[in-house]
Amino acid sequence: AQKVTQAQTEISVVEKEDVTLDCVYETRDTTYYLFWYKQPPSGELVFLIRRNSFDEQNEISGRYSWNFQKSTSSFNFTITASQVVDSAVYFCALTNTDKLIFGTGTRLQVFP
């Protein structure tokens, strides 16, 4: 069975701190895709990144970076120099078929 675990329910940081959101997944498949989504208070989930299982290169996009490690089945997300606008719920998701399996989400609160 496939599963995504986001053990951190809620994280609070002060602006400009770096923060890492953890994501651990389980799957028996060799081909799969991992995603991160952001859900701001407005409610809409916003797609952030997609990674396939054959591409273990880390990725950086501005203040965002992602660390994919197949050896530990993890796909962690780091925000550098956090800002108040980063406050949201972040979801990690996994798929290899026609369904996305979501983690339970991590609520990030960034205080000024």
Added chain:
Amino acid sequence: DVKVTQSSRYLVKRTGEKVFLECVQDMDHENMFWYRQDPGLGLRLIYFSYDVKMKEKGDIPEGYSVSREKKERFSLILESASTNQTSMYLCASSSLLGTVSNQPQHFGDGTRLSIL
């Protein structure tokens, strides 16, 4: 930009009512999805559809049905609403480039449904 529009942001209905939640996407996407989101449970898939008039059960289809008469519109129906269906409902769509699994899903703003 992809736009997924859900007909209502907030909706209050009574137990036993038949409830319709509407979703429209403007990017000619083949795939459409309905999820419910509950605290501590993340998003759970109710139903999805690959094409017009096609539907597949997700993980929690009980108490729900769907309708896809046109490609751009995917409706979720609560046949006889119950209080345990109070939740946030999210609609999403994705394209059929490659396979279903590797395309990002684009979400609407959600409908917060309360069943009294």
